[in-house]
Amino acid sequence: xxxxxxxxxxxxxxxxxxxxxxxxxxxxxxxxxxxxxxxxxxxxxxxxxxxxxxxxxxxxxxxxxxxxxxxxxxxxxxxxxxxxxxxxxxxxxxxxxxxxxxxxxxxxxxxxxxxxxxxxxxxxxxxxxxxxxxxxxxxxxxx
Amino acid sequence: xxxxxxxxxxxxxxxxxxxxxxxxxxxxxxxxxxxxxxxxxxxxxxxxxxxxxxxxxxxxxxxxxxxxxxxxxxxxxxxxxxxxxxxxxxxxxxxxxxxxxxxxxxxxxxxxxxxxxxxxxxxxxxxxxxxxxxxxxxxxxxx
Numbered sequence: 194x195x196x197x198x199x200x201x202x203x204x205x206x207x208x209x210x211x212x213x214x215x216x217x218x219x220x221x222x223x224x225x226x227x228x229x230x231x232x233x234x235x236x237x238x239x240x241x242x243x244x245x246x247x248x249x250x251x252x253x254x255x256x257x258x259x260x261x262x263x264x265x266x267x268x269x270x271x272x273x274x275x276x277x278x279x280x281x282x283x284x285x286x287x288x289x290x291x292x293x294x295x296x297x298x299x300x301x302x303x304x305x306x307x308x309x310x311x312x313x314x315x316x317x318x319x320x321x322x323x324x325x326x327x328x329x330x331x332x333x334x335x336x
Numbered sequence: 337x338x339x340x341x342x343x344x345x346x347x348x349x350x351x352x353x354x355x356x357x358x359x360x361x362x363x364x365x366x367x368x369x370x371x372x373x374x375x376x377x378x379x380x381x382x383x384x385x386x387x388x389x390x391x392x393x394x395x396x397x398x399x400x401x402x403x404x405x406x407x408x409x410x411x412x413x414x415x416x417x418x419x420x421x422x423x424x425x426x427x428x429x430x431x432x433x434x435x436x437x438x439x440x441x442x443x444x445x446x447x448x449x450x451x452x453x454x455x456x457x458x459x460x461x462x463x464x465x466x467x468x469x470x471x472x473x474x475x476x477x478x479x
Contacts, residue, residue, distance in 0.1 A: 241340055268411050271427065
């Protein structure tokens with residue numbers, strides 16, 4: 194097997210349609226470097242024997258308390274340089290909830306909050322790009 | 337950074353539309369274990385600092401001689417157990433050529449050949465599943 198210096202993470206874009214006009218997504222405030230105190234998608238390192246979608250659901254639950262049962266893969270985001278710690282490839286997912294579920298930051302997250310998709314804070318890593326991609330996929334799925 | 341035992345590969349499904357009825361794809365015959373002598377998508381291990389799509393194009397060139405300039409990501413295929421050597425996640429791409437380009441097996445490939453998509457040989461790893469997914473994406477892009 195090739196000896197690579199590449200780590201794998203999963204991230205999840207959870208949508209909540211608050212009204213016909215307003216989409217919200219769930220973000221967490223990072224407790225640790227890099228991007229400490231910035232907002233990011235809930236996510237983290239995949240475990241060695243964990244299916245991709247299980248990693249996404251586990252990290253979501255650990256960081257926000259939110260448990261969802263179905264997530265759908267978007268694609269991999271893996272540009273070299275997207276993570277200042279070293280090469281990291283994120284497999285990104287999306288999911289949906291149908292009410293504004295109570296969430297609470299825990300584990301690697303100081304806080305967890307629903308944000309209006311059209312009014313997002315500064316985002317860690319390439320998460321802005323992941324969210325843009327997820328928004329297109331969500332809208333095409335729902336159209 | 338997490339210490340993971342997960343390797344990253346890229347694979348590429350190259351389509352050639354031979355007629356309005358017939359799609360072909362490019363496969364390679366594996367020179368090495370696992371799945372030695374079986375047919376598979378051109379692909380292999382990503383280099384540490386290599387963008388994902390560059391990995392897909394490099395492996396395609398190395399194994400078949402075919403150089404293509406644009407590849408499009410399908411998604412990651414990463415079920416534990418898909419590779420008998422250990423956990424491997426493949427980021428899969430698709431591309432297209434507009435004539436039945438001459439190809440030749442080299443590097444890790446003993447042979448390279450165009451196959452009718454509706455008449456494929458036994459395939460290594462989960463490449464049958466990757467091809468099924470690619471076929472849907474290709475057909476929806478072209479419809």
